[in-house]
Amino acid sequence: MGKNKLKRFSDNARFDHVIEHTDFQDQPKPKGKWQSEIFGNKNPVVLELACGAGDYALGLAEKYPNKNFVGIDIKGSRIWKGAKVAKKESIDNVRFLRLLIDHLDDYFAPGEVSEIWITFPDPHLKVRNRRKRLTSPKFLKIYKKIASDSCTINLKTDSPSLYKYTLEIIEQEKRNIQKRVDDVYVERPDDKDLTIKTFYEKMHLKNGRTIQFVSFSAH
Numbered sequence: 001m002g003k004n005k006l007k008r009f010s011d012n013a014r015f016d017h018v019i020e021h022t023d024f025q026d027q028p029k030p031k032g033k034w035q036s037e038i039f040g041n042k043n044p045v046v047l048e049l050a051c052g053a054g055d056y057a058l059g060l061a062e063k064y065p066n067k068n069f070v071g072i073d074i075k076g077s078r079i080w081k082g083a084k085v086a087k088k089e090s091i092d093n094v095r096f097l098r099l100l101i102d103h104l105d106d107y108f109a110p111g112e113v114s115e116i117w118i119t120f121p122d123p124h125l126k127v128r129n130r131r132k133r134l135t136s137p138k139f140l141k142i143y144k145k146i147a148s149d150s151c152t153i154n155l156k157t158d159s160p161s162l163y164k165y166t167l168e169i170i171e172q173e174k175r176n177i178q179k180r181v182d183d184v185y186v187e188r189p190d191d192k193d194l195t196i197k198t199f200y201e202k203m204h205l206k207n208g209r210t211i212q213f214v215s216f217s218a219h
């Protein structure tokens with residue numbers, strides 16, 4: 001492993017903004033305690049899944065100081081980037097959790113999450129990998145376990161295939177679409193929530209890709 005990565009991993013271990021699944025081998029997980037123990041307030045908890053460097057979690061956290069944001073990704077070196085920004089800019093309402101999304105319900109209690117953002121997840125185009133798509137029925141079932149009654153799931157993607165697949169799954173799973181934007185930067189160029197740009201999104205925009213968005217009910 002490169003020196004750079006090792007340094008980031010050791011930084012993560014002492015950063016206040018980073019929580020790692022490995023921290024909980026000998027102690028209880030923060031399930032049900034995100035507001036009371038992690039954030040120390042009663043504000044709603046919003047997740048950014050597959051957050052990478054957590055650009056969305058950070059962008060939303062600055063706009064919504066009365067909400068708590070948790071960026072979740074399995075890659076520690078990416079989370080490190082977001083944690084560095086949070087520390088430098090003293091953004092207190094954001095944390096980063098290094099975790100496989102598959103285990104979300106070990107870390108969040110039923111109803112604990114009020115909103116979920118999924119930003120530019122890998123589309124896993126091969127049919128044999130469809131269960132890895134973060135909007136597959138397998139994952140929607142996990143999100144449902146931790147979602148509040150009014151929880152919304154927001155997907156932003158550059159992949160027409162993942163977008164189409166997600167629209168099909170929304171129908172199949174009888175969820176309600178709350179907002180559908182087939183071309184974010186043509187239809188909603190001034191929408192402050194939809195136009196926060198992630199690292200991957202900036203690359204996709206450079207390559208002329210169309211960015212699509214859909215939000216739907218978690219239940």
Ligand SMILES: C[S@@+](CC[C@H](N)C(=O)[O-])C[C@H]1O[C@@H](n2cnc3c(N)ncnc32)[C@H](O)[C@@H]1O
Nearest residue numbers: 050051052073074075100101119120198199200
């Ligand atoms: C294409 S990147 C997008 C990162 C970021 N959202 C952005 O737009 O810049 C996808 C991210 O999903 C994470 N990821 C994929 N599957 C995951 C899983 N099951 N659990 C946790 N992270 C996952 C990867 O580690 C990677 O950082």
